Structure formats: C-alpha cells, structure tokens
Amino acid sequence: MAMRKSLTTKGNKKLVIASVAFQDHITRTLLHLNVSLSDPLLTCKRKAPRNPQARERVEGKGLQYGQEEGEYVLDAAPPPLTLAQKMGLVASPAGRLTEDEWTQVKARSVQQGESAQPCAICKEEFCLQPQVLLSCSHVFHRACLQAFEMFSGRKCCPMCRREQYETRVIHDAACLFRHQSATRIQACWRGYVARKWYRNTRKTICPKDKRLRRKFFEAKLQELNDSFVRYCHTDTEAFLSDIDRSLSSSRRVFQQLERKHVPEPQENDWDRIQSQVIHRGVWDCPICLTALYSPSLTTQAGGSKQQRRRTVLLSCSHLFHQLCLEAFEAFTVDSRPTCPLCRSVYHKKLI
Known part of the structure; x- marks a missing residue:
C-alpha cells in the first residue's frame, strides 16, 4: 500500500508539473507577453527600443551619404x-x-x-x-x-x-x-558631348555634298555680312578693312564654288578628246583666227607646211596655238586660267 501511494504521489507530481508547463507555454506563446490581460480590448502595447541605432532601424531611417550600407x-x-x-x-x-x-x-x-x-x-x-x-x-x-x-x-x-x-x-x-542612374547620366553626358562636337564640326569643316557645301558658304557669308552691319557704326578704317577681307574671302568662296577638281586625262582620254576635235571639224585658232597645224591633224586641217606653230589640245576638246594660249595665260589674273571658249579648268597637251 505504501508503494502504491508513493507511485501515485510521484505520478501526481509529474502530472502537475506537466500541466503547469503547458499553462506557462500557452501564456507565453499564444497570448504573447506584449498583451495586457487586464485590458478588456486586449490592445497591443509595443515597447520602443532604448538603443538609438535600433530605433533608427525600426523607424526605417536610411544611412547618410558616403557611409557603408x-x-x-x-x-x-x-x-x-x-x-x-x-x-x-x-x-x-x-x-x-x-x-x-x-x-x-x-x-x-x-x-x-x-x-x-x-x-x-x-x-x-x-x-x-x-x-x-x-x-x-x-x-x-x-x-x-x-x-x-x-x-x-x-x-x-x-x-x-x-x-x-x-x-x-x-x-x-x-x-x-x-548603377542604372549613373549609366543613364553617363549616356546623356556622352550624347551631349557628341552633339556639341558635331555642331562645332559643322561650323568649321566644309561638307562634301554640293548642296550642303553651298549652304555652308552661304552661312559663312551671312556671318560676315552680319559682322559688317554690327561694326559699321564704330570705326571707318576697321569697317573698310573688314570690307577688304570680306571681298577677298568672298572671291575665294566663289572660286571654290566655280572650280571643280579636274583629273588629268589618260592616254585613252586624249584619244577620245582628239576624236571629238576631228568630228567637230574646226581647224582655226579661236584667239588669232588663223589655221592650226599639227602633224597628226595635217590631213584634216589642210594647213600649209609654211606654218610651223605648235598646236595645243585642251582637255575640254578645244584647239589653240601654243603661243596664243601662253599669251592668254600671261594676261590672265587667276592663278589657274580657264579655257577662253568654255571657261572651264583644263589640262593641255602638245600635238
């Protein structure tokens, strides 16, 4: 009987300890410590952290610029x-x-x-x-x-x-x-630099296209005219010097517009030009209006053998006496003279 009572008392103690443990677990986990049991509405009372750093983290304050995140x-x-x-x-x-x-x-x-x-x-x-x-x-x-x-x-x-x-x-x-913001800023800055460089290039370098080149020189002339209008009321001497410079620059501009780069003809091109002369059938010098003479064109020109002045064939298919053309070039003002008939830049060949 005594043993049974001792076992019963031990089992009762274990049962009591287990029930107390369960009650404590339910109280601490299911009802939470931050809930006031005396409050009928069971309002949640959260304690603010005492640590300032922890409070900043809870409130969601960001780090200052330059600090490591x-x-x-x-x-x-x-x-x-x-x-x-x-x-x-x-x-x-x-x-x-x-x-x-x-x-x-x-x-x-x-x-x-x-x-x-x-x-x-x-x-x-x-x-x-x-x-x-x-x-x-x-x-x-x-x-x-x-x-x-x-x-x-x-x-x-x-x-x-x-x-x-x-x-x-x-x-x-x-x-x-x-990183994406920095990439966009760099892309915008590079685009701005490229556009600025392109605008400066368009103002300083002449384009190769004929229409764009004409517009380029027209803009340059307009800038010169505008500068003359702005400074004409200040100094007469400076204004006249500006006019002289503008005339020289305008002359160079028109020369660049009118002159074209003519490549030197090859042997096949000279043969084609000579055939055009024969087909035209004109055998008088347009400068001195006398007959031309050339060993290769003797049969076509019909000139006398007494006239031995050399004949010059131009790349524009016109014929002149060599002496006549040299005299014409000597009296020409331009550094590179043009043909007396068609006013085009030429290359010449003795025939």
Whole structure:
C-alpha cells in the first residue's frame, strides 16, 4: 500500500508539473507577453527600443551619404524556451539562420533576379526605398511587408506562403538603381558631348555634298555680312578693312564654288578628246583666227607646211596655238586660267 501511494504521489507530481508547463507555454506563446490581460480590448502595447541605432532601424531611417550600407536581421531575438519546450512536451522552434545560410539565401535571390523585378505586393520598382529579404529568398518593400502582415493577421510569405520566416534588410535594389542612374547620366553626358562636337564640326569643316557645301558658304557669308552691319557704326578704317577681307574671302568662296577638281586625262582620254576635235571639224585658232597645224591633224586641217606653230589640245576638246594660249595665260589674273571658249579648268597637251 505504501508503494502504491508513493507511485501515485510521484505520478501526481509529474502530472502537475506537466500541466503547469503547458499553462506557462500557452501564456507565453499564444497570448504573447506584449498583451495586457487586464485590458478588456486586449490592445497591443509595443515597447520602443532604448538603443538609438535600433530605433533608427525600426523607424526605417536610411544611412547618410558616403557611409557603408550594412545588412542586418530585422527580427527581434527569439524568446527563451518555455518549460514545456525544455521538457520536450512541445516542439522547440527552429534556430535562427547563420551568416552562411543568409549568404546562400541571398545568392538564390540574386540568381532568381528578385531585386531587379518590381515588388510582388505593390508592383512598383524598389528604387531607393527600404528593401527586405525573407528566409525563403523572396524580396519585398519593407513597408509593403509590414502592411501585409498587419492586414493578414499572421506572418506568412505573400509568395510561397511560408510561415515563421526571418527578415533581413538588404540594399541590392538600391545599388542596382544607383548603377542604372549613373549609366543613364553617363549616356546623356556622352550624347551631349557628341552633339556639341558635331555642331562645332559643322561650323568649321566644309561638307562634301554640293548642296550642303553651298549652304555652308552661304552661312559663312551671312556671318560676315552680319559682322559688317554690327561694326559699321564704330570705326571707318576697321569697317573698310573688314570690307577688304570680306571681298577677298568672298572671291575665294566663289572660286571654290566655280572650280571643280579636274583629273588629268589618260592616254585613252586624249584619244577620245582628239576624236571629238576631228568630228567637230574646226581647224582655226579661236584667239588669232588663223589655221592650226599639227602633224597628226595635217590631213584634216589642210594647213600649209609654211606654218610651223605648235598646236595645243585642251582637255575640254578645244584647239589653240601654243603661243596664243601662253599669251592668254600671261594676261590672265587667276592663278589657274580657264579655257577662253568654255571657261572651264583644263589640262593641255602638245600635238
């Protein structure tokens, strides 16, 4: 009988301890410590952290410019184990993730491109707003996740529905946004430099196209005329010197417009030009109006053998006496004379 009583008392003690452990576990976990049991409305009373750094983190204040952005776990430290958990009556909560495990979670998030995509809750870009990484490798706005937890009434991931996750503040989206902004600024600056260089080039270098070249010289002449109009009322001597310079520059401009680069004809081209002369049938010098003589054109010209003045064939298919053409070139003002008949730049050949 005594043994039965001792066993009964021991079983009653274990039962009492187990019931006390369960009651303590229910009180500490299900009802939470931050709930006042005396308040009929069961209002939640959250204590503000005493640490200033922790308060800044809770309020979501960003770091100042030039400081390194550090990552930290947002969740508070887990509460101590209850008596029921220590006795093994209730399963203990999972341990917190280590730094290596957080590194693996972040690597999986980067591989999935979570920070490069909009927030899954508000569907907006992260930009420089606070960003959080969950232990399930999903990324959200910090304010969006807090609002989701408040309205859902439980701690559950909006994407994979995982419960009892851990939250870590990261800055991947902010770094990506700064990099994209710097790239856009550099692209705009390079475009501005290229456009500025092109405008300066258009003002200084003459284009190769005929129409653009004409417009280029017209703009230059207009600038000269405008400068004359601006300075004509100040100094007469300077105005006259400007007129002289403008006349010389205008003369050079018109010479560039009128003259064309004529390549020197080859042997085949001279044969073709000579055939054009024979086909035309004109055998008088346009300067002295006397008959021409050439050993290769004796049969066609019909000139007498007494006239031995050499004949010059121009690239424009006109014939002249050599002495007549040299006299004409001596009295010409231009550095490169033109044909007396067609006024074109020429190359000449003795025949």
